Amino acid sequence: MSTHIAAAPGDIAKTVLLPGDPLRARFIAETFLENPVCYSEIRGMYGFTGTYKGHRVSVQGTGMGCPSIGIYASELIKFYGAQNLVRIGTAGSTDPRYGLGHVVLAQCACTDCGINHQRFGSIQYAPVPSFELLKKADSVAGELGITHSVAPVFTSDQFYDDRGEEKYALLKRYGVCAVEMETAELYTLAAGNGVNALAILTVSDLMYGDFASASAETRRTAYGDMITIALSLA
Numbered sequence: 323m324s325t326h327i328a329a330a331p332g333d334i335a336k337t338v339l340l341p342g343d344p345l346r347a348r349f350i351a352e353t354f355l356e357n358p359v360c361y362s363e364i365r366g367m368y369g370f371t372g373t374y375k376g377h378r379v380s381v382q383g384t385g386m387g388c389p390s391i392g393i394y395a396s397e398l399i400k401f402y403g404a405q406n407l408v409r410i411g412t413a414g415s416t417d418p419r420y421g422l423g424h425v426v427l428a429q430c431a432c433t434d435c436g437i438n439h440q441r442f443g444s445i446q447y448a449p450v451p452s453f454e455l456l457k458k459a460d461s462v463a464g465e466l467g468i469t470h471s472v473a474p475v476f477t478s479d480q481f482y483d484d485r486g487e488e489k490y491a492l493l494k495r496y497g498v499c500a501v502e503m504e505t506a507e508l509y510t511l512a513a514g515n516g517v518n519a520l521a522i523l524t525v526s527d528l529m530y531g532d533f534a535s536a537s538a539e540t541r542r543t544a545y546g547d548m549i550t551i552a553l554s555l556a
Contacts, residue, residue, distance in 0.1 A: 324397040329361040344383030379556040388507035412526035413500035425470035428521035433477040433506035449509035452518035473499040477506035
C-alpha cells in the first residue's frame with residue numbers, strides 16, 4: 323500500500339487509464355469495465371480494476387497538474403508494477419482545425435513545467451510517448467473511424483494564464499495543437515522508469531476567437547472515443 327493509493331499488491335492491472343477527474347474514473351469503471359472493484363478512494367481519488375473484453379485493466383484518477391499526476395504515476399509504477407500508463411484527459415485547442423470533441427494523440431509534450439526545470443537544469447528535455455502505444459492507438463482510431471490527430475501538445479503549469487493568447491499563438495505557429503496540464507510529467511516519469519505512456523486527449527475548450535468550453539458533465543461522460551481507444555491498449 324502506498325501513501326496515496328490504498329491498494330494491496332495485485333489489486334492494480336499492468337495497464338492503467340489515468341483521467342484527471344476521479345468522477346470520470348468512476349464513470350469509466352461503471353460504464354466500460356466488467357466486474358469493477360474499487361481499490362482506493364483516498365482523498366476522493368477513485369481507483370478501480372475490472373476487465374475489458376477479457377483483459378484486466380485499471381482506471382485511476384490523478385487530479386490536475388504535473389505535481390498531482392506525478393504522485394499517482396510514481397506510486398503506480400514503484401509500488402504496483404504498472405507498465406502501461408494511458409492518460410485520458412481534456413485539452414484546449416490552439417487551432418481551428420481541432421474543434422470541440424476532436425481526439426489528439428500527444429506526439430510529444432512541450433512544457434513550462436517547473437518540475438522538469440528542477441530535474442534537468444539547463445537541459446531542454448523533450449518528453450515523448452511510447453512509440454508502441456502511439457502506433458497502436460493511431461491504428462485503432464483509424465480502424466474505428468475516429469477522427470483524430472497525432473500532434474504535439476503543450477503542458478502548462480497555469481490554467482488561468484495572463485499571457486495565454488500570446489503563448490498559444492506562438493505554439494500554434496510551431497505546430498502545437500492543444501494545451502493541457504499533465505502529459506509532460508507522465509511522459510518524463512515513464513521514460514525515467516522504463517515503462518510505457520501515452521496521452522489521449524479530447525478537445526474540450528477552444529483557446530482562440532470567442533473561446534468555447536464544454537460543460538463539466540460533458541467532460542465527465544461524453545468522450546467515449548478516447549476511452550475506447552485507451553481500453554484497446556490493454
